[in-house]
Amino acid sequence: MLRYILFRILQVIPVLLGTTFLIYFMVFAMPGDPVAAMFGDKVPSDAVLERLREQYNLDKPFFIQYLLYLQGLFVGDFGISFSGEPVSEILARTFPVTIKLALMAIVISLVLAIVIGLFSGLRKGRFFDNINLIIGLLFLSIPIFVVAFIGQYGLGLKLGWFKPTVGAGAPLQDLLLPAIVLGVSLYATSMRLTRASVIDTLNQDFVRTAYAKGLSRGRVIPVHVLRNSLIPTITNTATDFGTLMVGATVTEGIFNVPGVGNVLFNAILKGENTTVVSFVTVMVLIYLGVNLAVDLLYAVLDPRIRYA
DSSP states (O other), X not given: OHHHHHHHHHHHHHHHHHHHHHHHHHHHTSSSOHHHHTTTTOOOOHHHHHHHHHHTTTXXXXXXXXXXHHHHHHTTOOOBOTTSOBHHHHHHHHHHHHHHHHHHHHHHHHHHHHHXXXXXXXXXXXXXXXXXXXXXXXXXXXXHHHHHXXXXXXXXXXXXXXXXXXXXXXXXXXXXXXXXXXXXXXXXXXXXXXXXXXXXXHTSHHHHHHHHTTOOHHHHIIIIIIHHHOHHHHHHHHHHHHHHHHHOHHHHHHTTOOSHHHHHHHHHHHTOHHHHHHHHHHHHHHHHHHHHHHHHHHHHHOTTOOOX
């Protein structure tokens, strides 16, 4: 197990280097002058433009810019944004908000997926199962921004159960509505995986053996069936968490969430190489960490799985 963990940690290094290089290159190749875009409709003097390009190393070739960024990254310096604020401070302010939102959405999605998927699998082909499959297909086909607007208008404005927008500081009660929107938009895939896995597990020999030994249904279902059916669901949940960290931009924009999505979107528009690459680097680290934790969780969920 220790060798496996060390091997996976070593895999992070080339992934990080490759990711940062590709993102830095794509931002560098974007058309337009990011320094001139800082001034909007105003026309600064050439001396001001040259001074700013020198300050942000934009006057240097691409590879020199990238190597200077890596040099600062290895000592914990994420650089300075075009607004003059250190990128590390922006990360410290926005990432906790997005992580809270992602965790809340994952919990909602996971609870719905496990509960509904389990009961659908146990009632395969019955009314409950058919209705849930139809509802799941609906949520898979409806775009996230449509669900967000419906939730914001119906639950926020009409019924008044939640605040339609997130206030300053992003308190948990304000994040509940966007978390529900993200959770119900993601649960359908995990629910179908749980349902299919439950149906397959019910036909396994060890389940028949458990019943033959005289174990009750209340013992067999949670211990033998559900536990062994969660591996594909947990795997998909890890992917969903990574998706939420980088793909909740639309939801954050609709609900005015001061998180990673809004900052990253604006940084891409402005061509802020340092900000974009720093954010992506942290996202990759989180994504790899979550996937490593899920791999190790497999051995807990299924005792047959062992890593040498």
